[in-house]
Ligand SMILES: NC(=O)C1=CN([C@@H]2O[C@H](COP(=O)(O)OP(=O)(O)OC[C@H]3O[C@@H](n4cnc5c(N)ncnc54)[C@H](OP(=O)(O)O)[C@@H]3O)[C@@H](O)[C@H]2O)[C@@H](O)CC1
Ligand SMILES: Nc1ncnc2c1ncn2[C@@H]1O[C@H](COP(=O)(O)OP(=O)(O)O)[C@@H](O)[C@H]1O
């Protein structure tokens with residue numbers, strides 16, 4: 141499991157560890173990890189040029205110490221001090237002892253990499269004008285961010301004005317929430333974690349990794365039969381929107397549940413595309429409702445909720461969902477749908493997806509899966525997972541229908557709603573990556589790639 145912690149949690153863990161270590165040891169660990177990440181990024185040290193942007197706090201200290209390591213490896217290191225009188229004194233001495241140079245930003249040479257040591261977990265979101273001006277001098281040069289891309293809100297993943305756009309972020313001890321949650325996570329680039337030995341409490345936000353998903357997936361045994369593996373019922377689509385039914389059944393029929401029942405208005409099309417589907421109502425272990433359901437979505441939702449089994453609620457059924465609906469429901473809105481449910485502007489949801497998913501989970505007392513580049517799965521008890529698989533090509537019509545069916549299959553197979561939603565999002569993204577091969581994809585291709593994504597988890 142990849143874990144992200146809040147600033148308060150990180151500070152407490154750092155304080156506890158620092159009491160057991162010689163002065164400055166922790167920063168040395170961080171700075172060495174940072175320096176080697178920069179060397180990797182440069183593909184070697186000798187003859188390369190690095191510019192450090194150094195703020196007044198310990199984030200700047202990390203950059204200065206790393207600069208000293210780089211300078212000793214033959215890198216030409218220059219440092220711009222944004223607050224010269226408050227720059228980390230020992231770090232600055234180390235840099236100068238290694239023949240790194242302090243320069244005014246207008247005198248700096250064009251570097252191969254800018255190291256952003258402006259501000260880390262001690263910052264207020266946004267960037268001050270002097271920091272912004274220093275960054276703009278070499279705006280086309282890739283940035284390695286220290287701990288966080290400066291300017292983002294570490295605990296929420298929200299933005300408040302200008303921020304660094306990094307190629308990579310080298311973070312220390314644990315991920316910060318902003319490195320998982322969009323929109324800030326989109327500013328971090330690839331994230332590298334340097335272990336500095338922190339003992340951390342339960343994470344504020346998690347991201348499932350392949351081994352976590354593998355452990356959650358159902359495993360049929362010799363005694364299994366189709367009913368014991370779980371039956372997923374699908375009440376999606378309509379005469380007007382048969383495609384949504386075909387796609388949600390494609391997701392539900394990924395093979396992780398034992399059987400798919402279809403009980404909606406597009407039976408002929410569903411059976412033509414998926415002959416293994418059983419048509420008509422019957423006993424199920426989870427329902428999927430809403431996608432392409434039009435006017436019938438609300439009725440399908442009401443009937444499905446009466447069964448007391450998990451219900452995946454998508455698209456047209458979302459605004460008809462009672463508040464609270466209860467913990468057997470899994471709501472799967474995109475930002476526009478969640479905005480309508482919470483009666484807020486869509487931009488507000490996009491600017492703060494983690495916060496809005498959590499608010500909705502509390503308001504509905506249900507698991508909420510908010511779709512996006514970084515899909516958020518929020519539990520009403522406050523837990524949250526963020527999905528890191530997928531490719532932008534997945535933003536295509538019908539992809540959400542496949543996801544709803546897949547999550548329904550996992551719930552029918554016995555996963556808790558929170559696990560079904562988060563493992564479903566992971567597999568959906570992994571299947572999209574396989575189907576894409578770096579190019580465009582169709583939603584049906586994502587469904588077709590699901591068995592391969594599952595196989596990939598099972599092959600050591
Ligand atoms: N503690 C440890 O053992 C370890 C700590 N580590 C490292 O320390 C970092 C935390 O260091 P920190 O607490 O010194 O705060 P930090 O992030 O440098 O920011 C404070 C400075 O930024 C300034 N500033 C604020 N907002 C700003 C803005 N919007 N735009 C511009 N400037 C702004 C603010 O200025 P002021 O408000 O004082 O004028 C203040 O001077 C952490 O992220 C990690 O990198 C690692 O080495 C591991 C061991
Ligand atoms: N920029 C992006 N990068 C990766 N995945 C994305 C991005 N934008 C959206 N997605 C994913 O694409 C899917 C789109 O689903 P949705 O919006 O419900 O489409 P539809 O309603 O047409 O099926 C979701 O799984 C979502 O997480």
Ligand SMILES: [K+]
Nearest residue numbers: 256259286290
């Ligand atoms: K930084």
